[in-house]
Amino acid sequence: MTTYDAGDVTLEKVRDFVWEIPKQGDMRVPARVFASEALLEEISDDKTLEQLRNATQLPGITKYAICMPDGHQGYGFPVGGVGAMDARNGCLSPGAVGYDINCGVRMMTTSLTYDDVRGREQELVDALFANVPSGLGGGGIFEGTIGDVEAILADGVEWALRNDWAVTEDLEHCEDEGKRPDADPSAISQKAKDRGKNQVGSLGSGNHFLEVQRVTDIYDDGVAAEYGLEPDRLVVLIHCGSRGLGHQTCNDYLRRIEKTHAGMLDRLPDKELAAAPAGSQLAEEYYGAMCAAINFAWVNRQLIMHRTRQVFEQVFDRDWRDMEMHLLYDVAHNIAKKEHHQVGVDADGEVVTDDEHAVEYETRELYVHRKGATRAFPAGHEEVPSAYRAVGQPVIIPGSMGAGSYVLSGGERSLHETFGSTAHGAGRLMSRTQAKNEYWGGDVRTDLREQNQVYVKAQSGATVAEEAPGVYKDVDEVVRVSDALGIGDRVARTFPVCNIKG
């Protein structure tokens, strides 16, 4: 058997791109890493694998704990981690959702081509920067009352539709039509609502951005046509989350769960994995609060997208409908969701890790935690919007300002291997602090401009340094693994034209 020795943790090779930490000691299930050896190398000397192994001790975790090819260490649970916990006797863990609840990306297609913008990149990036708020702290496209925030939390993109920040087709091209019905605004603290009320329609900082891109490569003509992607077309990629409101909500519930469920926490190997037992009052409250923060993030991305339509109208002096500025899809990167999945079981009724060993299948209701992972449901799945049901849901994977990004489609194997999930990005290679020692923002900006014709405008040079192309893993390799595994299939590739960020 081939093994991979990563210090404290030894992995066994199951097959190409599939590695397992076998169940041992206090682990409830095995752990699996979906990666090439080159990507494994990147996580062999940090806490990623230890965190993944710890996650297997969470109550009700089903089949195995999963690390995606772009995985890296996070708060308690790896970024790039997927954990499916039984909804009857399992748990919900805020650390396995992430601080930035419903951090995610959406892509808007257009009928414009690269030629339409060449020579006018600076004008476009300036107009976007002036009209889309970014950076730390307050200032949003919409600033309202606590009552407005509560309506946003309850209704998601429906609120945006009511207030002329959306059209009906936007809802049809978003997971859950942009509204989690289980949202409970009363489960969000006053403090979180206060932080959110002047941040509706704002990018934030860190790795969040708005980028105009051009389609450079098509790998699947049929699916690309269904998605409205053609070579040379301009698209817009928006990456942001739930800002201070989601962060505050995660923090509020971590503290409450640590106190209320201290007994469960004592039996876990890391305090950062704090979890509320399924069915408990606090699990219900957290789920309601998380769903509300998810709605907030969807509205955030919706307002930024709609404002982008208005900016394009100014710059190109055409109606946005005439420029065919349609939402392709919005994907969540940090969420938990109650989903039904088929799991293979053996003759004793125990869940098997490889479906070929199953004697039958059972349907389980699971809280699927995806933290830095994308839902990737395949063709035919009833939760894929009807526009994409024949080809699978779009999966959008941002790379870096120097490497570009990918559009994939949900793969046929995803439900068997990863509870219908794939990677969410390139994954960081180095910390933000390390990045600022390695790079100078001004130089990164100049290099991108001169070598790649990419126009970057940011509130802070430090942010550009932190997001230099060199701080990211090879997104090509991440996508190659996803495609080879059949969990998310390559459809198209894009390259940046201009980028605004915090």
Add this chain to the structure above:
DNA sequence: ATGTAC
């Protein structure tokens, strides 16, 4: 990620 720390 984040009014970049309780």
